[in-house]
Amino acid sequence: MFLIYLRRELRRRRRAALLVASGLAVGIALVITVSSVATGMRDAQDEVLKSLYGVGTDLAVKKEGQENDRPEPPAFRFEQKGEGEKTQSKEFVRPTGGLGSMDESAVRTVAGRDGVAAAVGGLDLHVDKLNGKFALDPGEGPSQQGPGGPMIQGRPGSGTSEVEVDGYSLFGVDTSDVTVGPMSSSEITKGKGFTSAQADAKVAVVDSGYARQEKIEVGDTFTISGTKFEVIGIATADTGEAAANVYVPLERAQDLSAVDMKDKVSAVYVKATDADQVDTVKAAIEKELAGTTVTSSSDLADQVSGSLSTVSDLATSIGRWLSVTVLAAAFLVAGLLTSSAVNRRVREFGTLKAIGWRSGRVIRQIAGEAFAHGVLGGLLGIALGIAGALAVTAAAPTLTASMGSNQPAGGGGMLISPPREAASKSVEVALGAPLTATTIALAVALAVAGGLVAGAFGGWRAARLRPADALRRVE
Amino acid sequence: MYRLSGVVKRYRRGRATIDALAGVDLTIEDGDQLVIKGPTGGGKSTLLQMLGGLDRPTSGTVELDGTDLARLSEAKLTRVRAATVGFVFQNFNLIPTLNAQENVEAALVPLGTRAAERRRRAAEALESVGLAERRAHLPSELSGGQQQRVAIARALVKQPKVLLADEPTGNLDENMRDEIVGLLEKMWREHGLTYVVVTHDTAIARRASRVATIRKGHVKVAEN
Ligand SMILES: Nc1ncnc2c1ncn2[C@@H]1O[C@H](COP(=O)(O)OP(=O)(O)OP(=O)(O)O)[C@@H](O)[C@H]1O
Ligand SMILES: [Mg+2]
Numbered sequence: 001m002f003l004i005y006l007r008r009e010l011r012r013r014r015r016a017a018l019l020v021a022s023g024l025a026v027g028i029a030l031v032i033t034v035s036s037v038a039t040g041m042r043d044a045q046d047e048v049l050k051s052l053y054g055v056g057t058d059l060a061v062k063k064e065g066q067e068n069d070r071p072e073p074p075a076f077r078f079e080q081k082g083e084g085e086k087t088q089s090k091e092f093v094r095p096t097g098g099l100g101s102m103d104e105s106a107v108r109t110v111a112g113r114d115g116v117a118a119a120v121g122g123l124d125l126h127v128d129k130l131n132g133k134f135a136l137d138p139g140e141g142p143s144q145q146g147p148g149g150p151m152i153q154g155r156p157g158s159g160t161s162e163v164e165v166d167g168y169s170l171f172g173v174d175t176s177d178v179t180v181g182p183m184s185s186s187e188i189t190k191g192k193g194f195t196s197a198q199a200d201a202k203v204a205v206v207d208s209g210y211a212r213q214e215k216i217e218v219g220d221t222f223t224i225s226g227t228k229f230e231v232i233g234i235a236t237a238d239t240g241e242a243a244a245n246v247y248v249p250l251e252r253a254q255d256l257s258a259v260d261m262k263d264k265v266s267a268v269y270v271k272a273t274d275a276d277q278v279d280t281v282k283a284a285i286e287k288e289l290a291g292t293t294v295t296s297s298s299d300l301a302d303q304v305s306g307s308l309s310t311v312s313d314l315a316t317s318i319g320r321w322l323s324v325t326v327l328a329a330a331f332l333v334a335g336l337l338t339s340s341a342v343n344r345r346v347r348e349f350g351t352l353k354a355i356g357w358r359s360g361r362v363i364r365q366i367a368g369e370a371f372a373h374g375v376l377g378g379l380l381g382i383a384l385g386i387a388g389a390l391a392v393t394a395a396a397p398t399l400t401a402s403m404g405s406n407q408p409a410g411g412g413g414m415l416i417s418p419p420r421e422a423a424s425k426s427v428e429v430a431l432g433a434p435l436t437a438t439t440i441a442l443a444v445a446l447a448v449a450g451g452l453v454a455g456a457f458g459g460w461r462a463a464r465l466r467p468a469d470a471l472r473r474v475e
Numbered sequence: 476m477y478r479l480s481g482v483v484k485r486y487r488r489g490r491a492t493i494d495a496l497a498g499v500d501l502t503i504e505d506g507d508q509l510v511i512k513g514p515t516g517g518g519k520s521t522l523l524q525m526l527g528g529l530d531r532p533t534s535g536t537v538e539l540d541g542t543d544l545a546r547l548s549e550a551k552l553t554r555v556r557a558a559t560v561g562f563v564f565q566n567f568n569l570i571p572t573l574n575a576q577e578n579v580e581a582a583l584v585p586l587g588t589r590a591a592e593r594r595r596r597a598a599e600a601l602e603s604v605g606l607a608e609r610r611a612h613l614p615s616e617l618s619g620g621q622q623q624r625v626a627i628a629r630a631l632v633k634q635p636k637v638l639l640a641d642e643p644t645g646n647l648d649e650n651m652r653d654e655i656v657g658l659l660e661k662m663w664r665e666h667g668l669t670y671v672v673v674t675h676d677t678a679i680a681r682r683a684s685r686v687a688t689i690r691k692g693h694v695k696v697a698e699n
Contacts, residue, residue, distance in 0.1 A: 001577075001584045008572040012613075351568040354529050355629065356557020356585040358550070467529040467556065470568055471520055471641065 024377025032385025172253025374451020
């Protein structure tokens, strides 16, 4: 009888059922969409951090304030080789960010700490390249110097010159562990990656973007400042920008630097044994290695700005607030509608009591109906919420995340993604709203809760009905 | 069967109190028919509620076969309503979303009757009120007289000892009235019930062996 009655009620009072259900549906759909977007936001942020930082890295240790002291700008000297036009090329390898390097022993010091799973050194270099086509008058001009960057020594104005200045970033990788450090956010998509046996091998891995631009392929020979390297692999960054254009073993990078970088690293990348250890390890390293700045991924997350962080804030604050409010309102409305439906049906339930139905049976019937409304609302809400999440994913709004632009000069923000030309770096990510099992489970739980709340309201009202209400004049 | 003594039912409405029943003494024997009449607001429905265990008196005793309904636990009173008393209402009081058959079956639910048995007995009851063909109809698809027949089938399907009817023809037009009155009297006779009916219908009152008149909560019984 319970089920027959329930079925009849749901079918014949379809409009009332849909009213309660759709109220709950809106609330639940909102929760699904908002939490999916929040998940998408977290994914996007993770992606950004990954690309800026390296997947396996929890902490990066760098010398304090190093981007302020730049290395001596190189002086290029184009030798005049006889007469006429000559194309010449010069390369100058300098540490990115300045002279502030650390001794390699720092890596071992850090690695020895409790809570550190792995620590590797890395050397961030920049190769300035000058291709010149000169028609020069012989003779020595005074050296022209300006702040920063390669200088051309020659006699300006004494001939036609077509000088092309460019360069690329070079990163010295500790080949013993490539799972930590900036390179970990890239994947080897062609050829091979470094092995620990290649600590001083003349091999290089090239970022796919740079490889495409320069038409470099696996097996090619790539010359850096006169040293020939064999290209063994092409790496593709998971998202956004790669950490460097070209990667070589750390020892090779140290050799290549024009500024003496023997046994020096520009940063130590640390992986903690687990996430809880990060803060402890950070504090310990800062204490032990004076004059260094230790940056963690959460520090970085704080520095992520741009539309990503705006939307992220929106999703977490307003979105959560909105969905909680709407959900609470939906629950309340469902409860009130149920209780008012019971009010309209006092004679019906009074009659059931008058013909000998126990109070519990009447309450169960009403609660069952309300629960069914809740489930119906839940299903509708889940469908609606999934549609919402899919719509967001389909639209895939692009968000930009900028790093460090709001950083005070000399701060730690630049350590992880060494500045190339500009002081900030931005990455674009598409926002998705992935549906997780947790989200769906949450929605189902909410639907059940909504049904229970509505059922409780109705049941509470029904419990106070008397059999004599069967004789009440209503309508 | 029924023995009522000093039954008072006091309703509170705001600050005012109304004695719907102001000390009623009444005896109804097994198999008797009692017609209750009186002016509106006199307390007829209130008395019927006391007899049917739908409500408890403020004071006094309502004995049914020796047990005082006024002091019975809620569960036991529910049991009395389910098993012993059949109630017919002025407004039919059918469950609007259930069809005729299901409405009748609803009366067997609290007795724990098995589904197949329930179905059979409900069909039988509907047949006895001449509605075998309307089993699958909703109340809204039936005329007033037909709805009241379904209600009578619902009251009798559990084979109660007492049949209580509160103005069963109050919502019906002239020609339907006699039909329903006739049916109720036939059922009373065939099932050997104790039958108490509230009515304004003077024709019914004239035929009945005992007529109780309630005025302002006071009962006067006249034997014909
Ligand atoms: N639940 C209640 N709360 C307050 N007063 C009530 C309640 N039920 C009945 N009364 C009052 O008790 C008195 C008797 O009511 P009752 O319904 O028994 O009269 P009745 O004789 O059946 O009248 P009618 O012929 O109109 O049906 C009336 O004055 C009525 O207003
Ligand atoms: Mg009445």
